[in-house]
Amino acid sequence: MSLQHIGLSEINGPLVVLDHVQGASFDEMVEITLDDGSMRLGRIVQIEGEKVIIQVFEGTNDVSLTNTKTRLLGKPMELPVSKELLGRTFNGAGTPIDGLGKIYSSKQMDINGLPLNPVARVYPRNYINTGISSIDCLTTLIRGQKLPIFTGSGLPHNQLAVQIVKQAKVADDDGKGFAVVFGAMGVTNDVANYFKRSFKEAGVMDRVVMFVNLANDPIIERILTPRCALTAAEYLAYEENMHVLVIYSDVTSYCEAVREFSSSKGEIPGRKGYPGYLYSDLASLYERAGIIKDASGSVTQIPILTMPNNDITHPVPDLTGYITEGQITLDLALHSAGIYPPVAILPSLSRLMKDGIGQGYTRKEHQDLANQLFASYAHVQDVKSLTSVIGEDELSPVDRQYIGFGKLFEEHFLNQGDDSNRSIIETLDLGWSLLSTLPRSALERLDNDLLDQYYDHEKALKLFHIKEEKIIKELEKSGD
Template sequence: MKVERLGLQEINGPLVALDGVSGVSNEEVVELSLADGSVRTGRVIALDGARAVVQVFEGTAGLSLNGVRTRFLGHPLQLPLSPELLGRVFNGAGRPVDGLGGLYAEKYGDINGSPMNPVAREYPRNYIATGVSSIDCLVTLIRGQKLPIFSGSGMSHNQLAVQIVRQAQTAAQAGEKFGVVFAAMGVKNDVADYFRRSFDEAGVMGHVCMFLNLSNDPIIERILTPKCALTAAEYLAFEHDMHVLVIMTDVTAYCEALREFSSSKGEIPGRKGYPGYLYSDLASLYERAGLLKGKKGSVTQIPILTMPNDDITHPVPDLTGYITEGQIVLDRNLDHLGIYPPVSVLPSLSRLMKDGIGAGYTRDDHSAASAQLFASYAKVQDARALASVIGEEELAPSDRLHLRFGGLFERYFLNQGFTENRTIGETLDLAWALLSTLPREELDRVEPEVLAAHYDPEKAKRFQ
């Protein structure tokens, strides 16, 4: 039911309050008509008896208590949905900004989504190839997984996001359709241009749907951006049988917008001023990834978030780690050494990779190679710590061998060109060549038959 009111009772930041309102619901869309004929959009965020509090997307500058006509539209905010979403660019609220006109909607979807019934979920299996060795081998991305990237300010996470969009593909199976939904929140104009230009130059824009919220856009729009992106992804995945990869950057900017919005409502703050419901709010986004029984498509998420002061215990990465199935951590020391992508191996993990790799998915030796790389690189860090105390000359021969392996591993395996797209076969062959630089007795995480098939000191001569 549509309800109209004339005049406002209160204006507070991006919020307006109306009294004597009945027959409206939470999250309902509102249109505010100003005396000059312009129209602004909002949504109901709180109801207290006959008082409704409305969040105005475009801000309240220029509004007055008198002369504003408020119209409640009787439905939540909806996104026009169509297969034509791919190849288009929208703002954070889902309005086209690419100059190609409006979208001919096949249907409209509530941006808040519908919770997936846990009983209807399928366990994620099979993988998405990113072409990045450190991810594909060590922190494998599984279809239907939510795997965040923890980065720091000024690091190469935007570049890595572009590379993943350019190279990502599902494991080769006939008849599968793959698409990417890219959501940028609070980015500067030059960063937004970098994303658009990179996708155009790579020729991948045809299977990418972009939602761009700029740093000078209203924070209210920033809160809507990931919801619009995930609504588009769910539509493409579950109604058009596509495997959709959703990349969201920067989730920290989204959380800061949520903190500012919560403060304007006068809510009691939690840790570092973030609202007490930050965990459940993030969960409402992350849990929209997955697979459904009877549906061929899937929604996979890579949220990218910057850790303030590189603090992994900050509320945003801390809560994200509780909700998601692992994380990819970028290391500033590796970044300073010029290694790209600077993936920090030991704190990174993918909790679902064990069920989406191996024979029938990647290669039967994948699990063994990954486990041995982790174990050997852990010994590298121990040897480096010891060398910093007693000096490299005093180390045992095995420790010096591990130091050499660590340098080769970072130089040839972790370090990878921005345009270099490695297949999973090339990545695993490189892994075994590097492991073959170590004595056979040092490889204690591999079954003897697997070691016999892949250990070859001749392959290690390429690193001499």
Template sequence: MILDYVGVKEINGSLIVLDDVPNISFDEMVTIQLENGTQRQGRVVQMEGSRVVIQVFEGTRGISLTNTRTRLTGHPMEMALSPEILGRVFNGAGRPIDGLGDIFPVKCADINGTPINPVSRKYPQNYINTGISSIDVLTTLIRGQKLPIFSGSGMKHNELAVQIARQAKITDKGGEDSFAIVFAAMGVTNDVAEYFHRSFEESGVLGKVVMFLNLASDPIIERTLCPRCALTVAEYLAFELGMHILVIMTDMTSYAEALREFSSSKGEIPGRKGFPGYLYSDFASLYERAGMIKDKPGSVTQLPILTMPNDDVTHPVPDLTGYITEGQISLDRSLDASGIYPPVSVLPSLSRLMKDGIGKGFTREDHPALANQLFASYAKVNDARSLASVIGEEELSPIDKDYMKFGNLFEHRFLRQGFHENRTLAQSLDLGWRLLATLPRSELDRVDDDLLDRYYEKAKKEIEKQKAEQENAKQMGTDSTDLNFDQTTVGGK
């Protein structure tokens, strides 16, 4: 039997309150019919006995206290799912906005997801190649991992998100056909949303992308639904169709601020900086939907992007995110100001799962040692720069001057990369060896002798050969160029 509840007890912003409503469930969807016959969707967000609070998606403008009819649907919000969902564009509430019509669903799934039994989880291994050296070599993205990007207001995280979505791939044989992107943008302006859509369309990857676009002008309730709709699609494609899905969500700070506004409208007691006390568990309900399941071939990998207000890493959003996720990729404002893109800050960045997804059998045998040595050497660069700021660069020891040169080359040759530059992992690893070859062998204490004999010595010879060619060019009066670190292979097969 279908019952319509006539009238509304209270209207408060986007919330309406009904009394004497038995047998209702939290998160249950409702249909609200106005006096003029138009319908709106709502969701139960609070219950106190038989008194319920309903969030209206389209807002409460025009709703009457006396003649509004509310009908319970008996189910939570669901997302229509089908293999044809790839290439489609949706709003934050999961409704198509690309003009191609509705989805004809094979099934509908609760957007809140189904909890994964921890015993059924498979340990993440194998990597996703992003084509970006600083990520692939130093903070490798592993399938099934959740690895956030910590950025700041005004930095180029949107460009980085587009580049990763355009270039990301898996290296398994035939793997390109089973790899796709779910892209969720929350609280973005119209021009940014258009930039995302146009970039994917022009690069030809839109057919492998499912986009969710929540605009800054859209209701905040859609912003809180957007990542859940995106992850529901990702779980369907991964665990039912056997695909490897990379979920890129930007900006999680906008999501958290929408949650704060929503919590305030319900009269809940605020926590740190006004955010609700359950922000940690709410984030966990999203981030923990990444992973792999035993006996199922697919995987869900998350790359959430968040902007830190005032570049404060202790702000609740990055702070709580760091507790839940498996590392972070930090962007540095000083590198961004100096024109280095992507401005990845190497030392505070880490990927806790990369140790089990790189090396022989996964990437290349020299990858772990090379990454450790690049980290260690770049840390000494900062020490040398700090000393130079006190005593002057001319007073540095010869080895400190070598580290200063290495640091400049590392930032301008390894970290800096064109927006359309897609480096293979082999190219990135070889570039790392070329940079290390500018340092004395005695300084490379994180690499064993076998790898040094194979990779370091070859890179050293290549540099010496190129220097000799440049010297000859100078003597003959022809133009010479800087050392070419980008196109020399040192690893071999």
């Protein structure tokens, strides 16, 4: 039996309070009818005895305390799902906004996620090829992983997100489908149009599902956006057996919406005003990545979050780092130098990388090559620090070669443009060519068998147009 309640006890921002309610459930959907007959949806976010607090999705403007009619629907918020999701665009609450009508579906799924048994999870293996060398070689994205991108104001994270959507594909060619679910939270109209236009121009829209929440949309809808996106991903992965890459931006906008909503409920704030449950709230999103038994598909996440003032100790990146399996960090100095994508590889990390690369996945020497590139580039930073103290003229010949290697590495390996799609083999070969500009004795993390097979000093000098008799000067000019 469905009861209809007339009148409200209180209205506070996006929240309304209803008293004398029995049998209500947390997260239960509510249908609210206004004086003029229009209808709005809400959900129960707090229960205190027979008093319930309802979050109204479309806001509480024109809502009356006396004549508003409220009906509990007896179910949580659900998203209609089918394979028709592909190629469609929705708002943050899962309503189509592309003018193509409603989704025909015989199934509805709870947006709060599937109740997965942790024992049913399968350890992530194999990688997703993004075509971007700094990611594929050094912070490899593993199928079923959650790997965020830490960025800052003014950095090209939106451009990088579009490039990953356009280029990403599963490593093996076994006939399984691949799809991308893209969620935009709190973006401006021009950014939303940039995403839509880029996907259509690249011809990848037929394998993309978009959920768009604009900056002027209700904050409640912003809280729903990643949950709707992940629900669509879970359906495609676990019921349609597709490999799904979920990219959503900006997590910081989402967290600010959670903070505003928490404040309107009168909750005690934690660090920087965020609620104390922000960690578990973020975990409820990030932990929906993975692979489960008896399903051929997978859900991989790349959340993008802007660090306020580029502060990695801010609560949002700080808590994210505890939950996820590494991070890809973008660097303002590299961006200012004209390098795209400006991935700072030293603070970047992929904790699952070791289990999805190597023999049978990429190439047997991938891990050793990545370790040597990390070590060599780290030594470049040490030499730069030393140069600021003693001057460049006092550097040893080997240290000068490291300076040259650093310039070559940034110019040819990190910098590849937004239209360059490198295969993993091209990326690994380029890494070997760059290491071959250094003396063989300096490559201490590679064994002799690998060096005999891949190290070719003369070929590297020719590739980067370096003359042997002027090697130091030429290296200092980045090989131009």
